[in-house]
Amino acid sequence: MAHLAGLPPVLSSRDGSESLKAADLEVMAGDLWVMSWDCSYLGLVCVAAVKQGYILGWPVTLPEEPAFAPALVVNHTPLRMPLFLWPTRETGLGMHLLHWPLGRLINPQSIQRIAWALEDGEDPGMPFAPGAAADAANTEADEAMVERWASLCFHTWPETRTLYLSETKIKNAGGIASRIADCLGLSSVDLRSLWTGVQPASEEQLAKVAHVLGVEASTLLADDAMGEAVERLAAPLFKEPLLSLASHVGITEGAARDHARSQYALAARDDSLEVSDTRLMDAIKRAADAND
Numbered sequence: 001m002a003h004l005a006g007l008p009p010v011l012s013s014r015d016g017s018e019s020l021k022a023a024d025l026e027v028m029a030g031d032l033w034v035m036s037w038d039c040s041y042l043g044l045v046c047v048a049a050v051k052q053g054y055i056l057g058w059p060v061t062l063p064e065e066p067a068f069a070p071a072l073v074v075n076h077t078p079l080r081m082p083l084f085l086w087p088t089r090e091t092g093l094g095m096h097l098l099h100w101p102l103g104r105l106i107n108p109q110s111i112q113r114i115a116w117a118l119e120d121g122e123d124p125g126m127p128f129a130p131g132a133a134a135d136a137a138n139t140e141a142d143e144a145m146v147e148r149w150a151s152l153c154f155h156t157w158p159e160t161r162t163l164y165l166s167e168t169k170i171k172n173a174g175g176i177a178s179r180i181a182d183c184l185g186l187s188s189v190d191l192r193s194l195w196t197g198v199q200p201a202s203e204e205q206l207a208k209v210a211h212v213l214g215v216e217a218s219t220l221l222a223d224d225a226m227g228e229a230v231e232r233l234a235a236p237l238f239k240e241p242l243l244s245l246a247s248h249v250g251i252t253e254g255a256a257r258d259h260a261r262s263q264y265a266l267a268a269r270d271d272s273l274e275v276s277d278t279r280l281m282d283a284i285k286r287a288a289d290a291n292d
Contacts, residue, residue, distance in 0.1 A: 002243040004034075004099075006041040008062060010079060011102075020100060022277070025236045027098060030108035032060060032078055033236075035152070036099040038253040039243060042152065044083075045098075046105045048090055048115075053231045057093045059086040059149055060105070066141035068131035072114075072124060078103030084129055087114050091149045096157045096234040096257070157234065159254045163206050166222035167195040173213045173220065183212045197225035198265040226265045228275045233257060233264075237277060241284045249291045259287040 011034060027033075027050050035042040045057035060083050061067055067084040077083045079102065106114075110125070117124040133142040170180065181191045184205055193199045201209075210217035224230060233242075238260075246256035264283035 002036075002039050002240065002247065004036050004039055004041040007034075008041070008064075010062065010081070011041075022237055024101065027055060027095065027236065028108070029111060030104055030106050032083075032102040032105040033057075034099045034102065035093070035097045036239075037097055037155065038246075042097060043148075044102075045091075045093065046085060048087070048111050051092075053234060054092055054094050055098070057091055059089050059091065059145070060084065061086070066138065066145075067129040068133055068135065068138045068142070069128040070118065070133065071129040072126040073129055074105060074126060077105055085126070086145075087124070088118055089145070089149060090115075091153045093152055094156055094234060095236065096239075097152065097155060098236045099239050100236065157254055157257055158230070162200040162224065163203065164197050164222050164224050165194050165201050165206070165209070165220055169220050169222065170195070170209065170213070173215050175209065175213050179212065180209055183208050196265075197222065198262060226261055226268065229264050229268070229280060230261055232275055232277070233260060233280055238280060238284065241281060245284055245288050248288050256284075256287070259290075260284045263287045263290070 027047060029047050029049055031047050033045050033047065035045055044060035044062070045055075046060050047055050048058050049056040061071070063082060063084075065084070070088045071084040071086050073082055074085050075082050083105070085106070114124045114126070116122075131138055133139075177188065177191060177195075181188055184191065184194075186194070194201055194205070206217050206220065210220060213220070232238075242256045242260060243253060245260065246253050249256065249259070251259070260280070260283050263286045264280060267279065267283065267286075
C-alpha cells in the first residue's frame, strides 16, 4: 500500500485499500473518496455524478479545516464524525485522482434535491456550517479553497499534450516509410511504434515530417488509438498497481501511467486485443518487469 504524504491521521486508520476488491472500487454517486496524486493526499470528495472518464464532485472537509456556509454539516458519516459538504462548489475531477472509497456519505437520491434547494435558496435538509463565505474572517480561506479545487479540476492525465502520427494521413500526403525514417533518423522498428500509436511523437518529430511532406503539421495527427485503454486506466482499480510500479521503477505516477499505456499498446498492436482490466493489469506488470 502506497503511503500518502499529508494524509490526515484520522484517515490513516481508515485506509482499507489493500483489502478492497474490484467491486468495492466502482465509483458510485453518494460515496466519499480519498483523492491523491503521485503519493500525495489531495483531499476528500463526495461523488455527485459519474461521467465518462470523470466525476462531478462535491468537496468534503474535516472538522479541523475551515468551514462556513454554504457548506453543509453531515453529522452521520463513514468517519463517525461530522464532515462539511460543499455542494455549491461542485467540481469536475478526473477519475485518476480517486484513490480509495470510505463509504456512503449521502443518499444518491438526495443529490439533485440538495443541489436544487441550494440553487433556489430553499432548505437543503441539512444544517449550514456557522458563518459565511462573505465574512471578512473567512475571505482568505474561501479564496484558497476555490483556487485549490480549480487546480484539481484542471489536473489531467496524460499530463501533457500528446501527439500521435497518422500512418494513413502521412501516406496520403505522399510519405513512405523509408523517407520518413530517414527524416527522423529512426529504424523501421522505431518508426512503426510511432505510426501505430505505441509511442507519441515529439513536437520536433512532427515538425520534421510536416516539413518534408510540405503540409501543415496538424493534418498528420490522429487520435490516440489507445484512448479507450487510457480512459479505463484512470479508474481507481489501477491506482495502487500503478503506484507500486512508480515506486518500483523510481518514477512519478504520471510516468508510470505512460509506461503502462505503452506496454498495453505494444500488446494491442501485435494481438489486436480489446480493452480489458486483466490485460491492463498485465501491461502494468510488464512495465515493471521491463525495468528489473
